[in-house]
Amino acid sequence: MASFIVNGQEVSPSKNQKLLRFLRDELHITSAKDGCSEGACGACTVIIDGQTCKSCVPDTDSLAGKNVITVEGGLSDWEQKVYTYAYGKAGAVQCGFCIPGMVMCTKALLDVNPEPTDDEIRYALRNNYCRCTGYVKIMDAVRLAAKILKEGVLPDDGDPSWTLGSRVSRIDVEEKVLGTGKYPDDYYPEGMLYGAALRSKYPRARVLSIDTSAAEALPGVEAVVTADDIPGGENKIGHLKHDQYSLIPVGGLTHYLGDAIALVAATDMATVEKAKKLIKVEYEVLPHVHTVEEAAAPDAPLVYDEEETNVCAYKHISRGNAEEAIKNSKYVISHHFETPWTEHAFLEPECAVSFYDEDGDIFVYSTDQSAHQTLHEVTLMLGTDKVKVQNALVGGGFGGKEDMTVQHLSALLTYVTKKPIKMKLSRAESLLVHPKRHPFYMDMTMGCDENGVIQGVKAIVKSDTGAFASLGGPVLERACTHAAGPYHYENFEIEGTAYYTNNPPAGAFRGFGVTQTCFATETLLNMMADKVGITPWEIHYRNAIRPGEVLPNGQIVDNSTGLVETLEAVKEEYDAALAAGKAVGLGCAMKNAGVGVGIPDTGRVKLIVEEDEKLHIFTGASCIGQGLGTVLVQMIVTNTDLSHDDIVYERSNTWISPDSGTTSGSRQTLVTGEACRRACEKFMEAKNSGKSMKDMIGETFYGEYLAKTHPLGADVPNPISHVAYGYATQVCILDPKTGKIEKMIAAHDVGKAVNPLSCEGQIEGGVVMSMGFALREQYPIDENCKPIDKYGSLGLFRSHEVPEIEAIVIDKPGLDVACGAIGIGEITSIPTAPAIADAYCRFDGERRYSLPLSNTPYERKK
Amino acid sequence: MNEYGVAEVDEEKCIACGQCAKVCPQNVIKIHECANYIVVKCSNKEKGAVARKQCEVSCIGCGICEKTCTAGAIHVEDNCAVIQEDICLSCGMCSVKCPRHVIHDLRGVFTAVR
Numbered sequence: 001m002a003s004f005i006v007n008g009q010e011v012s013p014s015k016n017q018k019l020l021r022f023l024r025d026e027l028h029i030t031s032a033k034d035g036c037s038e039g040a041c042g043a044c045t046v047i048i049d050g051q052t053c054k055s056c057v058p059d060t061d062s063l064a065g066k067n068v069i070t071v072e073g074g075l076s077d078w079e080q081k082v083y084t085y086a087y088g089k090a091g092a093v094q095c096g097f098c099i100p101g102m103v104m105c106t107k108a109l110l111d112v113n114p115e116p117t118d119d120e121i122r123y124a125l126r127n128n129y130c131r132c133t134g135y136v137k138i139m140d141a142v143r144l145a146a147k148i149l150k151e152g153v154l155p156d157d158g159d160p161s162w163t164l165g166s167r168v169s170r171i172d173v174e175e176k177v178l179g180t181g182k183y184p185d186d187y188y189p190e191g192m193l194y195g196a197a198l199r200s201k202y203p204r205a206r207v208l209s210i211d212t213s214a215a216e217a218l219p220g221v222e223a224v225v226t227a228d229d230i231p232g233g234e235n236k237i238g239h240l241k242h243d244q245y246s247l248i249p250v251g252g253l254t255h256y257l258g259d260a261i262a263l264v265a266a267t268d269m270a271t272v273e274k275a276k277k278l279i280k281v282e283y284e285v286l287p288h289v290h291t292v293e294e295a296a297a298p299d300a301p302l303v304y305d306e307e308e309t310n311v312c313a314y315k316h317i318s319r320g321n322a323e324e325a326i327k328n329s330k331y332v333i334s335h336h337f338e339t340p341w342t343e344h345a346f347l348e349p350e351c352a353v354s355f356y357d358e359d360g361d362i363f364v365y366s367t368d369q370s371a372h373q374t375l376h377e378v379t380l381m382l383g384t385d386k387v388k389v390q391n392a393l394v395g396g397g398f399g400g401k402e403d404m405t406v407q408h409l410s411a412l413l414t415y416v417t418k419k420p421i422k423m424k425l426s427r428a429e430s431l432l433v434h435p436k437r438h439p440f441y442m443d444m445t446m447g448c449d450e451n452g453v454i455q456g457v458k459a460i461v462k463s464d465t466g467a468f469a470s471l472g473g474p475v476l477e478r479a480c481t482h483a484a485g486p487y488h489y490e491n492f493e494i495e496g497t498a499y500y501t502n503n504p505p506a507g508a509f510r511g512f513g514v515t516q517t518c519f520a521t522e523t524l525l526n527m528m529a530d531k532v533g534i535t536p537w538e539i540h541y542r543n544a545i546r547p548g549e550v551l552p553n554g555q556i557v558d559n560s561t562g563l564v565e566t567l568e569a570v571k572e573e574y575d576a577a578l579a580a581g582k583a584v585g586l587g588c589a590m591k592n593a594g595v596g597v598g599i600p601d602t603g604r605v606k607l608i609v610e611e612d613e614k615l616h617i618f619t620g621a622s623c624i625g626q627g628l629g630t631v632l633v634q635m636i637v638t639n640t641d642l643s644h645d646d647i648v649y650e651r652s653n654t655w656i657s658p659d660s661g662t663t664s665g666s667r668q669t670l671v672t673g674e675a676c677r678r679a680c681e682k683f684m685e686a687k688n689s690g691k692s693m694k695d696m697i698g699e700t701f702y703g704e705y706l707a708k709t710h711p712l713g714a715d716v717p718n719p720i721s722h723v724a725y726g727y728a729t730q731v732c733i734l735d736p737k738t739g740k741i742e743k744m745i746a747a748h749d750v751g752k753a754v755n756p757l758s759c760e761g762q763i764e765g766g767v768v769m770s771m772g773f774a775l776r777e778q779y780p781i782d783e784n785c786k787p788i789d790k791y792g793s794l795g796l797f798r799s800h801e802v803p804e805i806e807a808i809v810i811d812k813p814g815l816d817v818a819c820g821a822i823g824i825g826e827i828t829s830i831p832t833a834p835a836i837a838d839a840y841c842r843f844d845g846e847r848r849y850s851l852p853l854s855n856t857p858y859e860r861k862k
Numbered sequence: 863m864n865e866y867g868v869a870e871v872d873e874e875k876c877i878a879c880g881q882c883a884k885v886c887p888q889n890v891i892k893i894h895e896c897a898n899y900i901v902v903k904c905s906n907k908e909k910g911a912v913a914r915k916q917c918e919v920s921c922i923g924c925g926i927c928e929k930t931c932t933a934g935a936i937h938v939e940d941n942c943a944v945i946q947e948d949i950c951l952s953c954g955m956c957s958v959k960c961p962r963h964v965i966h967d968l969r970g971v972f973t974a975v976r
Contacts, residue, residue, distance in 0.1 A: 036932065038932035038953075038955070039932050039951065039953025039954065039955035040932040040933065040951060040953065042951075048971050049970075049971060051969045051971050053954070053971055053972070054953050054954070057953055057954045057955050057958055057972060058954075058958060058971070058972055059958065062958070062972070066971075123897050126897070127951045127952050127953065789934075790932040790933075790934070791932055792931070792932030792933030792934070792935075792951055792953075793932065793933050793934035793949075860949075861946075
């Protein structure tokens with residue numbers, strides 16, 4: 001076997017294997033992350049003989065005599081300080097999963113080129129994907145690192161303020177830059193077994209028999225588990241509707257290719273894969289449902305035995321009389337719109353590590369969007385509440401980690417084997433298994449008066465929610481409540497149906513139905529501008545909702561409503577681009593903060609003074625990369641007299657941290673932020689009564705906030721559907737020579753920006769994500785309901801393809817909770833596609849009604 | 863012309879003017895993205911069995927690279943592998959898997975520098 005050097009130490013792997021596996025499994029060098037093992041994502045990047053290499057590519061036998069460097073041991077103390085400082089100051093670190101790889105690219109570049117141009121920086125990063133940042137601040141970090149290395153001394157920032165509005169470096173930068181922070185895959189408990197699922201061979205089939213005997217007999221296999229082995233609890237779990245089968249039983253129906261039929265636990269992955277092949281499953285293959293049309297047909301095969309139709313959810317909302325208003329409108333436009341399936345493509349594939357702890361509880365390290373939700377579904381399945389869930393670092397979610405994927409299955413294997421289990425999805429499994437963005441098929445009609453003021457909108461939308469409900473119902477609901485747009489008209493009617501099919505499931509994904517319907521609404525409004533003879537900016541300005549006015553959903557908006565301010569913020573550049581004869585497109589959006597519509601929406605925070613005399617934050621709110629921990633620290637600094645050094649953010653767990661709801665609906669800054677503020681009030685009462693931190697050791701200060709809203713259809717004239725909305729205007733300017741995007745301008749009203757640096761990071765990341773949605777990304781599924789693409793062919797934007805992005809963060813007071821902070825998250829991904837679509841229409845005269853946009857320089861060649 | 867009687871480009875001197883590609887009567891010279899260091903060093907359009915006899919390091923159009931590629935960037939066209947450089951992620955997986963060692967890492971990390 002070959003000998004080579006890793007971080008200055010000579011190593012000789014005992015067997016030939018991919019370098020990544022050797023680094024992680026034998027040397028426990030976990031900064032090199034397993035994001036795909038296909039050569040796509042770049043999270044496994046290391047430096048070999050001075051060159052960046054994806055360590056999942058070479059076999060160790062080919063590395064004889066070579067010099068391998070990783071983040072842990074390959075950086076000098078000085079380099080560690082510089083990169084930590086630069087990446088933090090630039091705001092380049094969000095979920096962190098791509099960061100060690102990016103740091104390796106940075107070092108490899110700066111070692112040979114200490115003063116790189118912007119293009120050279122872009123090119124150094126271009127083979128590494130990031131889904132959170134849009135690459136903008138990572139490039140800033142490289143520039144800053146180059147500057148500091150040249151100057152030879154770290155800048156002295158003094159003692160910056162940490163109150164709301166400060167651009168501080170996030171609290172978790174160091175552990176993410178140096179690769180010491182742990183995601184579930186970075187845990188290797190003693191005696192750990194590997195677990196994996198055998199998944200259905202057919203999208204729709206009856207399972208007639210399962211023979212696990214040959215698999216069980218294979219040496220190294222400790223357990224093969226089927227639905228019969230699920231103890232006391234429920235086979236069917238689910239985020240809301242319990243239709244998600246943990247394991248398909250004999251006699252049961254498979255619903256998609258991702259349905260698990262059996263689980264294997266063995267000493268290593270090679271044995272697990274061999275064992276899976278030895279499991280004999282007999283199927284009765286049945287006709288499957290692949291499209292919404294097939295699902296809706298009168299004699300359609302039923303995706304679920306338990307259901308009478310393939311309708312998963314239906315919503316009809318009507319306010320005023322849209323039909324009448326449209327009939328009386330001077331201008332009427334009607335069209336059919338389609339948006340595709342897309343994949344979240346978070347860098348970290350799903351992974352859970354479970355084991356029995358000293359209390360005899362099943363302990364689960366989880367990457368998810370709520371440890372309490374994970375606890376709830378795991379206990380539902382196991383039929384016991386002797387379970388603990390601890391959030392590890394989460395490498396991105398965007399809605400794709402709201403449902404259970406590996407957590408409950410890993411816990412089941414631990415229950416059966418009594419041993420520690422690691423269950424990780426391969427990237428191919430991740431692409432197949434977790435819920436995607438719903439494809440939407442929309443027919444929308446808009447009527448306007450002679451001034452372009454919207455009189456009424458009517459729409460019929462259909463979505464394919466795939467193999468289980470996931471959040472298909474709420475996505476449909478949100479699409480319906482927001483499809484009308486942030487405008488002041490009263491006549492709106494929408495009818496929506498979500499269908500089950502045997503495709504992979506669809507569920508929550510940043511924007512949650514609004515990303516899709518907004519494309520239709522905004523396109524119609526931009527088309528109206530042409531009919532009326534005014535600019536898209538002007539038509540948006542005339543229709544924009546203002547404080548005190550009534551939204552189409554009946555809600556009277558408060559003083560924090562800043563849509564007009566976002567329009568005004570882009571006006572100068574918009575007009576200049578028009579005057580220069582450039583093709584310019586514009587789109588507006590609103591998005592709720594908090595789940596709203598009467599659903600329980602509570603934030604809960606415990607502030608505990610611990611032995612170290614510091615205030616520790618315990619909340620069930622998951623940080624999935626958006627920077628929640630830093631937000632809460634800043635909230636506490638603002639509402640107490642503590643300095644940030646006196647505050648420790650604890651990653652959420654289920655036995656101390658109180659349930660603060662799921663990280664979704666762009667809700668944590670507002671809802672958990674307000675709960676935190678209330679806890680601070682109690683803390684300060686105690687402190688102001690004369691107690692010192694030492695006196696208060698062991699004391700808990702609890703804050704809770706219910707974001708109270710009216711359910712849909714409530715019998716009130718002006719329902720409060722959501723406690724707050726964020727507003728945005730985005731502009732797309734095309735380069736007249738190349739026809740590519742020259743610049744994106746994104747102006748966002750966030751109430752009060754807690755950390756403007758983090759806010760910009762969310763904006764830039766969201767814009768790049770939805771550039772992908774608008775121009776290139778798809779998730780094609782073949783006629784056998786099988787997803788076709790791999791991670792590298794999804795069409796995600798890369799660093800050298802990103803245009804100039806100007807993020808404008810706008811504060812507007814008016815929200816009376818959370819110190820006015822509305823938050824941001826999903827809305828960054830909503831107005832982008834219609835803005836880009838409109839720009840291309842002005843460029844070549846072709847109006848496009850479906851995504852991804854056809855006939856652009858970005859279009860993927862077949 | 864190098865010692866094998868084959869035209870060879872000195873990448874340090876090349877300014878990508880494209881003249882050689884225009885002029886070559888066999889159409890075997892392509893302008894390539896210099897930042898992409900994974901390259902297919904063959905343009906033999908003969909079927910596999912023939913190509914194998916003609917040269918030790920020829921592409922035989924087996925398609926392993928195409929099946930492996932995560933980005934869908936390499937395809938067998940006219941019996942020879944071709945990389946679509948704007949979507950190639952330069953991961954090198956194809957160069958590691960190629961049974962004929964036709965696909966090279968110009969940096970010399972995944973494959974030896976000739």
